[in-house]
Amino acid sequence: MKKKESKKTNYFSCTFPAKSVNEGFARGIASAFCSQLDPTLEELCDVKTAISEAVTNCIVHAYKDEDDLKKKKITLKGEYGGSCLKITVKDCGCGIEDIEKAMQPMYSGGGEERSGMGFSIMECFTDKLAVKSKKGVGTTVILKKYIGKVSEE
Amino acid sequence: MKMKTYFSRGNLVVKLDGEIDHHSIKEFRDELDKMIGESRPKTMILELSSIDFMDSSGLGLVLGRYKKLSEAGSKMLIKNPTPEAERILKMAGVDKLVRIIKQKDA
Numbered sequence A: 001m002k003k004k005e006s007k008k009t010n011y012f013s014c015t016f017p018a019k020s021v022n023e024g025f026a027r028g029i030a031s032a033f034c035s036q037l038d039p040t041l042e043e044l045c046d047v048k049t050a051i052s053e054a055v056t057n058c059i060v061h062a063y064k065d066e067d068d069l070k071k072k073k074i075t076l077k078g079e080y081g082g083s084c085l086k087i088t089v090k091d092c093g094c095g096i097e098d099i100e101k102a103m104q105p106m107y108s109g110g111g112e113e114r115s116g117m118g119f120s121i122m123e124c125f126t127d128k129l130a131v132k133s134k135k136g137v138g139t140t141v142i143l144k145k146y147i148g149k150v151s152e153e
Numbered sequence B: 001m002k003m004k005t006y007f008s009r010g011n012l013v014v015k016l017d018g019e020i021d022h023h024s025i026k027e028f029r030d031e032l033d034k035m036i037g038e039s040r041p042k043t044m045i046l047e048l049s050s051i052d053f054m055d056s057s058g059l060g061l062v063l064g065r066y067k068k069l070s071e072a073g074s075k076m077l078i079k080n081p082t083p084e085a086e087r088i089l090k091m092a093g094v095d096k097l098v099r100i101i102k103q104k105d106a
């Protein structure tokens, strides 16, 4: 029997400026939210790291040519149902022209001391990673992770 | 993040504490490079035993210093990384470039 994904039972949404000081802030929010699912320390670290990669990309890449701070916004959303945590990181920046290429390990479109490992880390530390992007419009990264070995339903 | 540096037997020891991300390394990178440039150590030992968090920005920091040191003929060692730091380093294959040592302080 195919198990349907549980309905969402809790969620949050917040928007903050794309400033590097908010990288730690985003990790803090995501980890506080994830904690409600009683994760192991490793699961919590996975979630924090994946979120940090997605948010840092918005700051380093998405808005690299944008000077107007009012336009540099990141929206972070989270929800869970059962044991499935879903986090969305959205920017309205420059977008990614070739997503497949961008997601390859070691590929970087530039930036100071970037090693091109962000997407690989997100992929490795979550159960599902989806990236939607449109040039000149923005990028949305959706991360899903099952917390805890068994889901109580 | 906090950075502590000292010399031990001609080696530059750099100890990083706390969370390494794109934000936290900004203020330390230049300071570290200046130190490397001025002291020209035989080896730089990067101690990561008190790192609670590290992401790809930390990889950039490590690989960037590795490159600078190599160009100057210096070596780099990573000492006692926490599991969080070691996981990321190994994922990126940094352990194939930089030797990771684990030892108690003598």
Ligand SMILES: Nc1ncnc2c1ncn2[C@@H]1O[C@H](COP(=O)(O)OP(=O)(O)OP(=O)(O)O)[C@@H](O)[C@H]1O
Pocket (backbone or CB within 6 Å): A053, A057, A058, A061, A062, A063, A091, A093, A094, A095, A096, A102, A103, A107, A108, A109, A110, A111, A113, A114, A115, A116, A117, A118, A119, A120, A139, B056, B057, B059, B060
């Ligand atoms: N939100 C985004 N907006 C625009 N471009 C992006 C965004 N996220 C990623 N990219 C592009 O995809 C590339 C790959 O991203 P990835 O995070 O894998 O590597 P990186 O950021 O370059 O390096 P690292 O994450 O290792 O520091 C980036 O270099 C950038 O060109």
Ligand SMILES: [Mg+2]
Pocket (backbone or CB within 6 Å): A053, A056, A057, A117, A118, A119, B056
């Ligand atoms: Mg990145």
